[in-house]
Amino acid sequence: MQGFPIFLSLQDRPVLVVGGGEAAARKIGLLLAAGARINLIADTVIGEIAQLIADARIAWTGRGFDDDDLAGMVLAVVASDDEALQARVSHAARQRGLPVNVVDRPALSSFIMPAIVDRSPVTIAISTGGAAPALARRLRAEIERAMPSAIGRLARFAEIFRGQVGRTIERPRDRRRFWDRVFAGRVGELALAGDEIAARRELIRLLDTTRNEPASMGMVHLVGAGPGDPDLLTMKAYRLLQSADVIVHDRLVSPEILAMARRDAERVCVGKRRGEPGLSQEEINARLVALARDGNSVVRLKGGDPLVFGRGGEEIEALVRAGVPVEVVPGITAALGCAASTAVPLTHRDHAQSCVFATGQLRDGTVALDWRMLARPRQTVVIYMGAGTLPIIAARLMEHGLPATTPVALIENGTTSRERRVVATLATIERQAMEARLHGPTLCMIGEVIGLALARDPEVHEAETAGLGH
Numbered sequence: 307m308q309g310f311p312i313f314l315s316l317q318d319r320p321v322l323v324v325g326g327g328e329a330a331a332r333k334i335g336l337l338l339a340a341g342a343r344i345n346l347i348a349d350t351v352i353g354e355i356a357q358l359i360a361d362a363r364i365a366w367t368g369r370g371f372d373d374d375d376l377a378g379m380v381l382a383v384v385a386s387d388d389e390a391l392q393a394r395v396s397h398a399a400r401q402r403g404l405p406v407n408v409v410d411r412p413a414l415s416s417f418i419m420p421a422i423v424d425r426s427p428v429t430i431a432i433s434t435g436g437a438a439p440a441l442a443r444r445l446r447a448e449i450e451r452a453m454p455s456a457i458g459r460l461a462r463f464a465e466i467f468r469g470q471v472g473r474t475i476e477r478p479r480d481r482r483r484f485w486d487r488v489f490a491g492r493v494g495e496l497a498l499a500g501d502e503i504a505a506r507r508e509l510i511r512l513l514d515t516t517r518n519e520p521a522s523m524g525m526v527h528l529v530g531a532g533p534g535d536p537d538l539l540t541m542k543a544y545r546l547l548q549s550a551d552v553i554v555h556d557r558l559v560s561p562e563i564l565a566m567a568r569r570d571a572e573r574v575c576v577g578k579r580r581g582e583p584g585l586s587q588e589e590i591n592a593r594l595v596a597l598a599r600d601g602n603s604v605v606r607l608k609g610g611d612p613l614v615f616g617r618g619g620e621e622i623e624a625l626v627r628a629g630v631p632v633e634v635v636p637g638i639t640a641a642l643g644c645a646a647s648t649a650v651p652l653t654h655r656d657h658a659q660s661c662v663f664a665t666g667q668l669r670d671g672t673v674a675l676d677w678r679m680l681a682r683p684r685q686t687v688v689i690y691m692g693a694g695t696l697p698i699i700a701a702r703l704m705e706h707g708l709p710a711t712t713p714v715a716l717i718e719n720g721t722t723s724r725e726r727r728v729v730a731t732l733a734t735i736e737r738q739a740m741e742a743r744l745h746g747p748t749l750c751m752i753g754e755v756i757g758l759a760l761a762r763d764p765e766v767h768e769a770e771t772a773g774l775g776h
């Protein structure tokens with residue numbers, strides 16, 4: 307985070323503004339809207355400001371800036387083109403530890419003014435950390451379009467009942483659900499429409515029902531998080547992440563995706579850390595059951611799709627056995643994500659009439675796969691968890707008849723900004739992989755279709771010349 311967003315209370319607090327032009331007028335307008343008492347320092351002022359002075363809405367000193375003008379102020383804003391003056395005020399304010407903003411001069415400012423959507427008391431502040439103010443303005447326009455102007459009315463309406471709801475519904479989680487029902491349901495509709503009497507009546511009724519509801523059984527949503535790029539989440543996964551009480555996730559789930567979850571949702575990582583074993587599958591199952599029985603809406607978030615090499619089946623069984631309702635939300639599995647990001651067609655009329663997903667993980671010290679089936683011609687083979695056993699896989703496939711020149715692609719962290727690709731052949735992939743030192747989750751794709759994509763894609767083509775044809 308470039309700057310820490312806070313909402314400063316300026317009601318009746320003194321703020322110094324230096325400058326009397328258009329920019330100053332804009333800042334004065336915003337500061338007045340926040341209730342600030344403004345002391346203006348400017349030699350000359352434009353008509354709009356002169357009017358505010360004449361109406362006694364701001365105090366004006368018609369002379370140059372003096373360091374003592376900062377005494378007792380809570381903020382200073384400089385909206386003047388005079389660079390020497392900008393630097394002087396900025397320096398003097400910083401010396402006093404007073405927050406200062408110089409319009410369009412981030413280097414001289416200790417805080418910036420965000421783009422603002424004002425639906426008081428709902429206020430949204432947008433900043434790009436000074437990187438692209440024009441983008442902030444665009445975002446503001448989009449939010450303004452999306453947010454009903456009566457949203458402020460809804461917030462004021464909710465405020466009236468805040469204390470009463472707090473006293474009536476004890477558990478924060480139940481309270482949050484109650485308010486969700488208020489805002490998403492009929493109460494919210496009525497309040498937005500301005501029918502406050504009906505909205506009050508409806509809210510009291512809802513509060514009564516909620517108070518008398520028995521503690522309910524929660525639910526587990528087994529949700530696929532996709533291969534890493536947050537844009538590849540399904541809408542349903544996104545909605546659940548926004549409403550879950552608890553998120554139980556694997557290590558494979560990317561930080562960018564976890565960042566999309568509701569801020570105050572409890573997060574439980576059950577994946578293995580380096581050097582730590584992580585929870586066993588039985589422990590994870592028991593944890594999910596306990597959380598749901600406690601009334602939580604649980605999102606069990608898994609990389610890719612929950613039912614593809616994700617042990618989702620075992621979790622469903624345990625939950626069903628315990629009488630916990632389960633819902634499965636599919637995700638884009640690594641094979642589909644990596645195929646898309648490398649533009650490799652998994653099937654092709656001429657080159658691949660079938661596609662097989664297999665695991666390269668060791669079982670009893672060996673990779674127990676049906677090699678004859680995997681080595682069939684005109685087939686794409688995608689291997690999950692195969693980076694460690696790649697030499698065995700390549701050797702067995704060649705032994706069972708796949709040509710040594712069959713193209714192989716390794717995709718690490720597919721679909722994310724950290725994606726890396728290694729392209730070679732069955733004969734050369736082991737060495738290429740070693741040189742590339744892949745540490746992240748890596749998918750292995752084998753088949754003629756890789757060659758097709760290589761021929762098209764200049765970036766991958768470089769890797770091809772390094773790897774193929776040895």
Ligand code: SAH
Pocket residue numbers: 533534558608609610611612613614615616638639640641644689690691692717718719720721722747748749750
């Ligand atoms: N349920 C997941 C797979 C879990 S098994 C899914 O449907 O995708 C873990 C393996 O998935 C990793 O070892 C790796 O082979 C593969 N994988 C998952 N995410 C990946 C990614 N972003 N890029 C490449 N491979 C990935």
